[in-house]
Each structure stands twice: as structure tokens, then as C-alpha cells.
Amino acid sequence: MSTTTITKMSRVKSAIKAFTILESLLVLAITSFVIILFSLTIGNTVHIVRGELFVAQFENSYKHTQLQAAATNQEKVFSASKRTLTAGDTIVEVPKEAELSSFSVKFDPRGNNSSMKKMTIKLPYQQKSITYQLEMGSGKYKKTIQ
Numbered sequence: 001m002s003t004t005t006i007t008k009m010s011r012v013k014s015a016i017k018a019f020t021i022l023e024s025l026l027v028l029a030i031t032s033f034v035i036i037l038f039s040l041t042i043g044n045t046v047h048i049v050r051g052e053l054f055v056a057q058f059e060n061s062y063k064h065t066q067l068q069a070a071a072t073n074q075e076k077v078f079s080a081s082k083r084t085l086t087a088g089d090t091i092v093e094v095p096k097e098a099e100l101s102s103f104s105v106k107f108d109p110r111g112n113n114s115s116m117k118k119m120t121i122k123l124p125y126q127q128k129s130i131t132y133q134l135e136m137g138s139g140k141y142k143k144t145i146q
Contacts, residue, residue: 044125047097047125048097048123048125048126050095050097050098051095051097051098051123051125051126052123054094054095054097054098054121055098055121055123055130057092058085058100058121061078061085061087061090061092062078062087062132062141064087064088065077065078065087065088065107066078066107066111066113066139067111068088069088069107069108069109069110069111070107070109070110070111073109074109075106075107075108075109076088076106076107077104077105077106077107078104078105078106078107079102079103079104079105080094080100080101080102080103080104080119081102082102083100085100097123097124097125098121098122098123099121099122099123099124100119100120100121100122101118101119101120101121103117103118103119105117105119105134107139111139112137112138112139113134113136113137113138113139114136114137115134115136116133116134116135116136117134118131118132118133118134119131119132119134119141120132128145128146129145129146130143130144130145130146131143131144131146132144
């Protein structure tokens with residue numbers, strides 16, 4: 001190699017600059033902030049979705065227990081206490097994203113209930129509560145969201 005080629009290569013090498021420590025720390029700080037912000041948003045969304053899924057599961061379990069009582073011509077119980085929901089022969093654990101009031105509803109062999117109880121589900125991550133007011137005899141309910 002000639003001397004001029006070596007000189008040109010050294011100029012090219014010196015034209016390429018790397019990040020300084022300050023620039024690297026700035027990029028790291030911005031990236032960390034964006035990642036933390038994104039993970040907090042995703043975490044909160046997961047809690048909201050889990051709460052809504054439990055509400056859907058609760059309503060489905062209520063209807064299924066009612067249909068099961070009518071289909072088998074046997075009395076079935078739909079109840080909740082502490083952190084468990086009992087729907088006929090099925091036991092469902094209440095997730096931490098929902099708080100369920102204690103109650104017990106009996107369905108007669110025709111699938112009708114004999115109470116006008118209120119059942120309440122609180123969803124703390126959404127700061128709302130859902131109240132189900134049972135209708136006497138029909139097994140239907142009125143849903144109120146607050």
C-alpha cells in the first residue's frame with residue numbers, strides 16, 4: 001500500500017464518531033422511560049380485562065346454573081363467599097381484580113329463584129361496581145353499573 005492510501009484510510013476512520021457517554025446515558029434514560037410507561041399501561045389494561053372477564057364468567061355461571069336446574073329437574077345453588085363462587089357443581093375462584101359480595105341463590109327444579117337478593121361485583125381497577133337485582137320467581141336479573 002502506498003502512503004496516500006494509508007493516509008486516506010486514517011481520515012475515513014477519524015470521520016466515524018461514536019456516541020459519547022453523555023449521549024449514551026441520554027438514549028438509555030429515554031428508552032427506559034418509554035419502556036416503563038408502556039409496561040405500566042399494559043399492566044393496568046390486563047387488570048381491567050381480567051375484571052371484565054370475571055363479570056362475563058359470573059353472568060355465564062348464573063345462567064348455566066339456572067339452565068342446569070331446569071334441565072336436571074333438581075334444585076341448584078348459586079352462591080359466593082370470601083373469594084369463591086359456587087355455581088352448581090362448579091367452583092370458580094374470584095380474581096384479585098374483582099370483589100364479590102356474599103350471597104346464596106337457590107334455583108328450584110324449574111329454574112326459578114325464590115329471592116329478590118342483590119349481588120354486587122366491585123371492580124377496583126375500574127372504580128366501578130355492578131349490581132344484579134334478582135327478580136322474584138323468574139330467575140332473571142336487572143343489571144346496574146355504577
